[in-house]
Amino acid sequence: MNRKRTALSAAAAGTTAGVVGLVLIAAPAGADTTPPALPETTAESLVASVLTTDVPALSGTVAVSSDLGLPIPGLPTGDEAARIYTDGEGKARVSLIEGDGEKTLVADGATTWLWSSADKSVVKYTGGARDKAGEEQRLTDPAAAAREFVTAMGDESTLSVDGTARVADRPVYQLVVTPKPSERTLLREVRISVDSETRVPLRLEVLANGSAAPALSLGFTEFTPGAQDASLFTFTPPAGAKVTDGNAEVGKHEPTEQQKQDLLNAIKPKVVGSGWDTVYVGTVPADLLESEVTTEDKGGREGGKTTGLDLVKQFGQPVSGAFGTGTVITTKVGTALVTDDGQVAVGAVPQQVLVDALGQK
Amino acid sequence: MTTAVVDRAVQRPTATRAPLGRLLRSELRLVLRRPRTLVVLGLLALVPVVAGVGIAIAADSGALGAEGPNGGGMASLVEGNGLLLPVFSLVIAMTMLLPLVGAMLSADALAGEAANGTLRGLLVAPVGRARLLAVKAFGVAAVTLLAVLLMTVTGTVAGVVLLGGDGMLTISGTTLPFGAGLGRVLLFAALVTFQVWALAAVALAVSAMTEHPLVVVAVALGLVIVSGVLNAIPALDWLTPALITTSWGDLPDVISDPMPTGNLVEGVLRGGCYLVIGYSLALSRMLTRDG
Structure with missing residues (x-):
């Protein structure tokens, strides 16, 4: 009888452990909500350090989520995520999962390849046309987006540092850009989370008047600085893929x-x-x-x-x-x-x- | 009193406890001797072959170029890329066939025996209830693994023969050598097996609570379908990480290069939670069940 009771309590403990495990998995990442203690900084020096820092070699995952109140064609609606690798010197790899396919962009410095698994196609850009292909990449680069924003909005806004937080499990400063009261805008504020160590903006959030959740959020969910395997930044079109020259395409439509x-x-x-x-x-x-x-x-x-x-x-x-x-x-x-x-x-x-x-x- | 206890302790190993290996072997023989198990295994083994033939024909007629809403994706990659066929087949089977197999095996294991009236005999037999459950769970797990392995083997063979290709073209557009590609296939098979085990464990808990095998299958498939529905409701996003089917969609991460491990590890943890919950509930029901 005693053994049975032991076994019963083991079963109860097992059930509890399983449920607790599920709750832990379901709990939002970074459940540790206490803001990390970081040295004080001013908004100006924070902006300056963001503008001057170089994006280091890193790997990470960038997620975009939007709640604009209207599905507009062309904007990412709902949630999308991309995996990003860069060596910090212009070589990069971006993987975007789409349904059960994947789009991969590899920039090896001279050539940019855009692979789409859905139709097994490769588009190749060389030289100056790279920027055209890079537009997709820029969309998923929180650092560049935040920089452009700060430059454009500097004069009409109040900059402040609203404490610290955790983004992608890293301590960040929260730089808040608020429109001056004279500005007649729908936007309440823009929040930029700046990594305390590398000074890379890790997340950009646009908050609109009248809603607590961000209308647009673009940021890293995983961020690991460190040297990357050089083979990530090379691409050889696989056998059987149809390769088109992106430069020719661009020229045609220019x-x-x-x-x-x-x-x-x-x-x-x-x-x-x-x-x-x-x-x-x-x-x-x-x-x-x-x-x-x-x-x-x-x-x-x-x-x-x-x-x-x-x-x-x-x-x-x-x-x-x-x-x-x-x-x-x-x-x-x-x-x-x-x-x-x-x-x-x-x-x-x-x-x-x-x-x-x-x-x- | 003391003597009696000592006596039992002395007698027990020789007189009543059958060796575990023999129990497991006999359970496996029992499961594999059921005609429906064999039919299901045979049909599952055919899935990759049929898919391979279909893709080979479609590729010849050029139909794969015109992708439909779901037609593109992985199917177009499988053409000329045989090592992807077992992965593709397992992805297809994971939507319904493999969960069905796991549920069916679990249903037969306890509820089926109860329906036949044979479970009563097992419960009064001098085998511990926990031991009985372990043997039953082993039978389910082993045959599930067998089903997935069968699909993997026929898929790999059919893929290499029908579709050819050296190495594996990953979904990221890189090409892995044959050995590494085969490693990915085996990893995929292992992860699929584990997810089916998790569902089968929950089904086994239901199986311990009813004597109608059909109820078990209905509950298990209902769990899969309801999870899918809950997954699709944006307002219930917070629930998504706890649903059993959430990690199933992440499994194709295995054929990305470099392989993102985050979701795969989380999927194993999630499956593990369901596995523990399922077996624990089944155990507590088995222990309290009347002989």
């Missing part, structure tokens, strides 16, 4: 100077305001608004044909004012207004600011 000028003349771009309440105003060429686009539903099947303007109207709300009538699309982080005669105003601002901007002829 618009000529005349075309660029024509497009600029047609759009008549204008910037109203500065800093957080900058509004971009322009005119969409009529043929673009009227042109037929083929919509796709979620499954990728071909939907009906519709004009660009109809598509905008489908997403947005009708609005009217001094400018006439139009359609406004509102998200948590920005607003876009398209008038029926093709004027467009976009900004991280409430609707009224767009209406004012359209009024300034």
Whole structure:
């Protein structure tokens, strides 16, 4: 009888242990919420150190999650993660899992390869065209994104250090960029988590007014500085893959100077305001608004044909004012207004600011 | 009183305790002699062959180039890349077939015996309840491993013969030599086996609680399906890391290069938790069950 009781308590203990284990796995990473103790620093010196630091050799995982309040084609919706390796000297490897396929970008210094497992294709970029391929990489580089942001927003914002925290299990300073009260914007603040040791921005969060969770979060979930295996930064197209020359593709679609000028003349771009309440105003060429686009539903099947303007109207709300009538699309982080005669105003601002901007002829 | 205790202690090893090896062997023989086990094993072994033939035909007619919503992905990589066929087949089988096999074996192990009326005999037999459960769990685990290994072997052979290719083209676009590729295949098979063990352990707990084998299969597959549904609800994201099926989707990390181990290790830990929970619940039920 005694043995049975022992066995029973062992079984109970086992069940408990298993459940506790599951809870521990489910608990968010870095459950240790006590902010790490770091030497005091000022916002200015923190920004300066971020701008001057070189990204070291590292491996890590970058995750993007967005909750913009509207699914906008082209922006990463929901959660995406990429694995990143770099030697800190321009060579890099980025792996992006997509469904049961993978996209891999390898930059070996001279050549950039873009591998897509879904169709077994390789696109090869050499020399200057590398930047084109690098755009995808830049999207997933929190360091560059944070730097660009600080440079652009410096004058109209208040910079402060809001204590410390842990990101990717590393102690970070929280640099908070808040719009000055005079700025009429939908954004509440932008939080940049700066690694205390390497001074690499580990996470960028955009917080909108009226919601506690970030509208956009881009950051490392794993971050390990250290030398990387050189073989990571070489790529040989596998047998049977179709290799295309990216340079030729880029050249084909590169618009000529005349075309660029024509497009600029047609759009008549204008910037109203500065800093957080900058509004971009322009005119969409009529043929673009009227042109037929083929919509796709979620499954990728071909939907009906519709004009660009109809598509905008489908997403947005009708609005009217001094400018006439139009359609406004509102998200948590920005607003876009398209008038029926093709004027467009976009900004991280409430609707009224767009209406004012359209009024300034 | 004292004498009686001493007597029992002396007698026990010779008179009542059968050697463990013999128990395990007889359990394995019992499971493998069931016609349905053999049919299931045979069908599972055929899955990679059928998939291989299908991909070879599709590749010849050029149909793989036109990828459908799910058609692209791994299938297009398997063409001319035989070592990926066992992995591809196991991924397919993991969606339903292998969980079904684990559930079925667990259902037969205890609930099936209860339904036949043979469990009563085992419970009153001079074999400890914990020992009986261990033997049953071993039978389930061993045959599950056998099923996965069978698929791996037929998959590898069919892949190399039908699709060819030297080495393994990983999903990251790098090519591994044959030996390293085979290592990845075996690692994948081991991880798949472990995840099926975890589900089978939960099924075994249910199996100890009912005498209807069908209930066991229904509960186990229900667990898989409900987990999948809960996984898909964004508001329940916090629950995702605790669901048994969460790590199943991460298994193809094995054929990434370099292999990201984070999710795989977490998957093993998660599976281990379910394994411990399943066996513990089964044990407590077995101990309290009436003879």
